[in-house]
Structure formats: C-alpha cells, structure tokens
Amino acid sequence: MQSSENWEQGNDAGLEAVSMKLKRILVPHDGGQMSDKALLYAEELAKALNSEVTILYVIEEIEVPATLLLGNDRIMIAKARRSIARELEQKWNNFVQGKVRLLSSENVKATSEVRVGDPGEQILKFAKDNKVDLIVMGSRRLEGMSKVVVALGSVARKVSERAPCPVMIIHSSHTHPTWGMQED
Numbered sequence: 001m002q003s004s005e006n007w008e009q010g011n012d013a014g015l016e017a018v019s020m021k022l023k024r025i026l027v028p029h030d031g032g033q034m035s036d037k038a039l040l041y042a043e044e045l046a047k048a049l050n051s052e053v054t055i056l057y058v059i060e061e062i063e064v065p066a067t068l069l070l071g072n073d074r075i076m077i078a079k080a081r082r083s084i085a086r087e088l089e090q091k092w093n094n095f096v097q098g099k100v101r102l103l104s105s106e107n108v109k110a111t112s113e114v115r116v117g118d119p120g121e122q123i124l125k126f127a128k129d130n131k132v133d134l135i136v137m138g139s140r141r142l143e144g145m146s147k148v149v150v151a152l153g154s155v156a157r158k159v160s161e162r163a164p165c166p167v168m169i170i171h172s173s174h175t176h177p178t179w180g181m182q183e184d
Helices: 004-008 013-021 033-049 066-071 074-105 119-129 154-162
Strands: 024-028 052-059 110-116 134-138 167-170
Touching: 024 033, 024 119, 033 052, 033 074, 033 134, 033 167, 052 074, 052 119, 074 110, 110 119, 119 134, 119 154, 134 154, 154 167
Parallel strands: 024 052, 024 134, 052 110, 134 167
Antiparallel strands: none
16 A cells, blocks of 8 residues: 555656546435535546446336235236336437436546336445446435434445445535535
8 A cells, every 4th residue: 555655746657546446436325415425426436446336226116005006907007017117218218318428528438327126235246247347426414303324325225335335425415525615
C-alpha cells in the first residue's frame, strides 16, 4: 500500500492498481433521485478508472393474494402481469437511454439491463453472473419514529451484506464528487 507522501507527490500507481480491478461497475436504478446520485458517483469513478457502467432496473413481480386467485381467471391475471411488466420495461428503456447517452458523451461505456423479480436478489445474481467489480447504489435511509434509529433501506442492506464485490452506498447527505456542495 502506498503512503500518503507518494500520493501527494503525484504518484498514481495505487490508482492504476485499483483501476485494473474495477472494470465493471453496476448501478441498480429505481428511477429515483438517490439512484441518479449513485449514477453520478459511478460516472466519476468510471471516467477516472476507465471502467464500464451497467445500469440495472429490476421490475418487482406483482404478488397476487391467493384469495384473489380463487375467484378470478388465473390466465387473465398472468396475462395482465406480463403486460404490466412489458409496459414498465418499455418505459424504463425510454428513460434509461438518455442516461446511457449522457454517460457515452462523457466517454463512459454504458449499458442497461432489466430483470424481473426481487430487487435485492436480482442485483446480487446480476453482480455474480457478470463478475461485477463494484456496485454503486443509492439508499433512502429508513428512520425510526424518534429519528434516532437510522438504517439502510432493505434492498441496500441485503446487497451490502451479500454482494460478491464491494458496495458503495450513496445516502441523501452525500455530496456529488465534483460539485463540492451538498444537495437537498
């Protein structure tokens, strides 16, 4: 490991060693502001390390209570679920293409993927299957009634505890790495 003196002298061998290992960055995105913040961090990292970014959107399966299934047509319910998933995927693709173009304009190789299922499980599976080197994700920070108890959101918690790679979690209080000011 390099000393801080070497960093101060402009020796970037440590950065080169890190960049060799962080080629694939995954950004799970739910369409929200915290996911956008995480994407900004991933963009800065990708530019500095010459990494590629994959933006992953997970469509949660719609659970149908068993009591509804007893009196309804199961085939019609299955068709409706597939139709909703297709519509969500189409809306996501329209939304994410702007983000991929923006990253590309910043010379960051970017792609997007869509999965259906439990968000935490799908993020973990994608990371493992695609040999992701780093996951950068936003978290809403759940607060208890007294605002003393603060915890990660359930998806961020699951991913951070079980990921096959390092996880960077961006909270609302974090500032963008290049802006130098806090956002609300």
